[in-house]
Amino acid sequence: MPKPSRPSSLLSGTPLGSRSILREILVRGPLSRTDLATALDLTLPNVSRLTRPLVELGVLVETTERVTGLGRPRQPLDVAIDDHRVVGVKVTADHLYAVCTDLRARVVAETHEPLTTTEPDAVAEQIAAMVVRLADGTDIVRGVGVTIGGHAPDRSTVASAPWLGWSDVDVAGRLSERTGLPSVVDNDVAGTTGFLHWFGSARTLDRFAVITVGAGVGFALVTHNRIVRSRSADLNGLGQHVVAVAGDGTVRTAASYLTTAAICERASTAYGSELTHARVLELAREGDPACRQVVDEAVAVLGHLVASVADFALVEHVVLSGEGILLAAEHREALESVVRTRRPADDGPVMDVHGVDFTEWARGAAVLAIQEFVAAPSTVHPTLGG
Secondary structure (H helix, E strand, O other), rough: OOOOOOOOOOOOOOOOOHHHHHHHHHHHHOOOEEEEHHHHOOHHHHHHHHHHHHHOOOOOOEOOOOOOOOOEEEEEEEOOHHHHHOEEEOOOOEEEEEEEEEEEEEEEEEEEEEOOOOOOOHHHHHHHHHHHHOOOOOOOOOEEEEEOOOOOOOOEEEEEEOOOOOOOEEEHHHHHHHHHOOEEEEHHHHHHHHHHHHHOOOOOOEEEEEEEEEOOOEEEEEEEEEEOOOOOOOOOHHHHOOEOOOOOOOOOOOOOHHHHHHHHHHHHHHHOOOHHHHHHHHHOOOHHHHHHHHHHHHHHHHHHHHHHHHHOOOOOOEEEEEOHHHHHHOOOOHHHHHHHHHHHOOOOOOEEEEEOHHHHHHHHHHHHHHHHHHOOOOOOOOOOOO
């Protein structure tokens, strides 16, 4: 059965050069035409030609602030930030978390609710209803982004999402049909990586890696300003990285030490009663020997993962993120010590810790929609639009 046609975007037909200018202004802030010409190696007449359709569409506006210096005063261009919105939705096995943001991923409204069923059409209906509520009667929502713990190589069809029991489900098509808006779906690690790259701590970097810890262990690599993608591999494979092999041949993976479920299970068994992830970290801080051992082992495994990623991916900057990454923030010195033992010849990669909750995961989904809005669909799918 053929997929339904994609809804047209406000920027349909806009030249790729105009979209490059829009991305530059989104990421860097207000820029004059002269600054844009320098940054993108364009002539001033070309910048004027390429910015004109964005101004006519009401996407860019001239700011009231004028920049003085050598030559004539320059009037910066900026995004019409109050006139355009996107919606981002994080889907878990039993919950939906949604945000409405402006084009710089700043949250203006948010909501969450239990997932009533994992049947794809019903999920699409529930998300579409959330989009209507977040739009709040306006017509300025430009797209919808959805993130899942799974694999969506074409950013439309979810090839596999074990948490939801999905296989080859056209999520973006279902949402576009119900909302009339361009829609995109991807792995939640991709969404967070997009946020970090465009609006977060990595926005000035053209090469870095991301490791996420939470329900799973995720990994993403950005090089030459583009996330590295593969149709045959998702972004959660790092959790299967082997970190120990017992004498009887039993294999221990990174996920068996690092995921929130693994930490809770191991600590609860050793402590003698059921513990939440937050309680495990709290007891470790208080010096409980069982919980402290579980946390120390998790930190050690994470340190070895960081060193391995830096070695294999040849990156000098690693961002640690995810809802379970608090253990890295609280045990940073121990984490850095492990990395140094693996890389004694240097100080190891620069590590940033970017903790997220499920609302932040939804914000990453919103960034997918922003990137889809800014970049032409044919250019954004393979690489997140860099």
